[in-house]
Amino acid sequence: MEYIFEVEYEKNYIKEYEKHVLMDERCDAFLPTTFIMSFEKDIATYNYSGYQPLCCIELTRVEEVLSCLEKVLLNMMRGEEYLINPCKINLSCSTVYYNTIDRKLKIAYVPAKTPRENVGLSVILLIEELEKQYSSRQLVIYFEKLKAYVSANHSILDIINKIAEFKRDAYLCGIA
Numbered sequence: 001m002e003y004i005f006e007v008e009y010e011k012n013y014i015k016e017y018e019k020h021v022l023m024d025e026r027c028d029a030f031l032p033t034t035f036i037m038s039f040e041k042d043i044a045t046y047n048y049s050g051y052q053p054l055c056c057i058e059l060t061r062v063e064e065v066l067s068c069l070e071k072v073l074l075n076m077m078r079g080e081e082y083l084i085n086p087c088k089i090n091l092s093c094s095t096v097y098y099n100t101i102d103r104k105l106k107i108a109y110v111p112a113k114t115p116r117e118n119v120g121l122s123v124i125l126l127i128e129e130l131e132k133q134y135s136s137r138q139l140v141i142y143f144e145k146l147k148a149y150v151s152a153n154h155s156i157l158d159i160i161n162k163i164a165e166f167k168r169d170a171y172l173c174g175i176a
Helices: 014-023 063-081 119-133 135-151 156-172
Strands: 004-010 032-036 041-047 096-098 106-107
Touching: 014 032, 063 096, 063 106, 063 119, 063 135, 063 156, 119 135, 119 156, 135 156
Parallel strands: none
Antiparallel strands: 004 041, 032 041, 096 106
8 A cells, every 4th residue: 555645836846856856766865756747736746655754653762763863864965965955855743754664764855935044944943843742851951952053053964973972872871
């Protein structure tokens, strides 16, 4: 059984090369996507078979939640290799999909109406959504530290390294 959802966009809202990257499935950072194009609009069909949106799953360990954030950023970097601007990616718990069996993560490429100034703004919004979903004291502390770090306008790679540092710290403190 295939699990899909559709989003209707105005014509050329998603650029042609972005459509090709998404349809070719060469970049495994994003959900497989097909497009139906007409004169007035484009309809994107996202296939999330095997995956669930983050908003629908309950991760129980600090390490799992931090790993999801880390994978989101790694996927954004992978998308950048295919000329997908990370500032255009609309990050939320409903556009990030996770496979709980093999722990893979994919993003539904739903571009923001206007690109954000920097990737950090998207990441902070995702962290704030995760904060509402996971309110454990340990996670809140890491989320606050991470938001402060991200708001200092660090690169995606720097943020990934900071998350890895937090994961080590959680493990050494016995709260992983």
